[in-house]
Amino acid sequence: MTIDLQQKIYIAGHRGMVGSAIMRELKRRGYANLVYRTHQELDLTNQLAVQNFFLQEKPDQVYLAAAKVGGIHANNTYPAEFIYDNLMVQNNVIHHAFLSGVKKLLFLGSSCIYPKLAPQPMGEEALLTSKLEPTNEPYAIAKIAGIKMCESYNRQYGQSHEVDYRSVMPTNLYGPGDNYHPENSHVIPALIRRFHEAKINNAPEVVIWGTGTPRREFLYVDDLAAASVFVMEIKKEIYDQQIDPMQSHINVGFGSDITIYELAHVVKNVVGYHGQIIFDLSKPDGSLRKRIDSSRLNNLGWQAKVNLDKGLMLAYKNFLINFASAKSG
Numbered sequence: 313m314t315i316d317l318q319q320k321i322y323i324a325g326h327r328g329m330v331g332s333a334i335m336r337e338l339k340r341r342g343y344a345n346l347v348y349r350t351h352q353e354l355d356l357t358n359q360l361a362v363q364n365f366f367l368q369e370k371p372d373q374v375y376l377a378a379a380k381v382g383g384i385h386a387n388n389t390y391p392a393e394f395i396y397d398n399l400m401v402q403n404n405v406i407h408h409a410f411l412s413g414v415k416k417l418l419f420l421g422s423s424c425i426y427p428k429l430a431p432q433p434m435g436e437e438a439l440l441t442s443k444l445e446p447t448n449e450p451y452a453i454a455k456i457a458g459i460k461m462c463e464s465y466n467r468q469y470g471q472s473h474e475v476d477y478r479s480v481m482p483t484n485l486y487g488p489g490d491n492y493h494p495e496n497s498h499v500i501p502a503l504i505r506r507f508h509e510a511k512i513n514n515a516p517e518v519v520i521w522g523t524g525t526p527r528r529e530f531l532y533v534d535d536l537a538a539a540s541v542f543v544m545e546i547k548k549e550i551y552d553q554q555i556d557p558m559q560s561h562i563n564v565g566f567g568s569d570i571t572i573y574e575l576a577h578v579v580k581n582v583v584g585y586h587g588q589i590i591f592d593l594s595k596p597d598g599s600l601r602k603r604i605d606s607s608r609l610n611n612l613g614w615q616a617k618v619n620l621d622k623g624l625m626l627a628y629k630n631f632l633i634n635f636a637s638a639k640s641g
């Protein structure tokens with residue numbers, strides 16, 4: 313299959329962790345006509361501004377990686393913003409992409425769309441089978457609506473307008489561009505920051521909540537970016553063999569998980585911290601296991617490449633360049 317590297321591709325959220333990784337991957341593959349806007353230049357919750365942008369730029373493809381994203385604390389504190397902003401961003405982008413003639417679009421979701429008690433590992437078919445985790449329900453509902461938007465546009469306009477909108481659901485991501493906020497970051501950036509700070513302050517110990525026994529899956533963000541472009545490039549006939557029109561999302565995982573205990577020790581080694589790790593057993597653990605089943609994507613021919621040791625080394629290097637001097641010590 314020849315791929316047109318001159319087609320115009322809009323990356324929404326190109327300054328975020330995922331959007332910037334997708335941009336790197338597209339450039340690496342030789343795509344030469346990329347368009348993007350910062351949040352300040354184009355607020356994607358503003359319908360008129362989004363409409364004008366699409367009418368002006370008329371991209372051929374869209375990667376929708378703009379979203380309001382955050383950890384448990386942010387999701388609990390700002391549930392209204394999480395549901396409103398995400399629904400508005402995705403409704404505006406998907407609808408105006410369609411109206412301006414975009415045939416291919418990739419919607420970025422998240423594994424939090426799956427029910428709290430979904431069987432492990434969580435396959436795509438677990439969607440909408442039972443209740444969601446309450447803390448991020450508003451965010452997850454928006455993401456589920458995004459998948460259903462893509463499916464509905466495919467079903468209504470697939471034949472008449474050749475619309476082919478796809479969705480990927482990544483597991484926990486980490487890597488360059490991650491959020492290292494002290495209260496509001498995910499587990500890997502939080503551990504990197506805490507071990508780094510303990511190292512430079514010569515702190516004797518780092519305390520981690522819980523028993524360390526829960527298992528989690530982590531994917532290096534450049535792997536997700538490679539998977540995203542891979543999914544967009546798959547021929548429709550082949551893609552359609554793997555998906556169902558009303559269950560069309562594709563999981564993107566690393567393929568194996570690790571305990572928080574093991575993760576903490578790997579991060580400690582990568583950072584070069586020599587103190588103790590203490591697990592505070594009085595604190596809650598969260599779900600014991602959360603892994604997605606990526607066999608649908610694996611069957612299409614894609615596999616993650618960057619293992620945790622290498623990914624964490626690259627993430628720490630990026631942290632040192634961008635964050636350490638400004639935010640620690």
Ligand SMILES: NC(=O)c1ccc[n+]([C@@H]2O[C@H](COP(=O)([O-])OP(=O)(O)OC[C@H]3O[C@@H](n4cnc5c(N)ncnc54)[C@H](OP(=O)(O)O)[C@@H]3O)[C@@H](O)[C@H]2O)c1
Nearest residue numbers: 325327328329330351355356357378379381420421422485
């Ligand atoms: N991070 C993860 O572990 C993870 C895991 C699974 C799935 N995902 C998915 O990947 C996608 C991107 O996540 P990320 O981690 O890359 O998040 P991120 O680093 O916060 O990036 C999101 C980007 O979207 C932009 N944005 C947000 N609201 C906007 C608006 N109203 N108008 C224009 N731009 C707006 C943000 O700009 P500002 O910063 O200027 O607001 C930011 O550049 C999300 O859909 C998320 O669900 C992420």
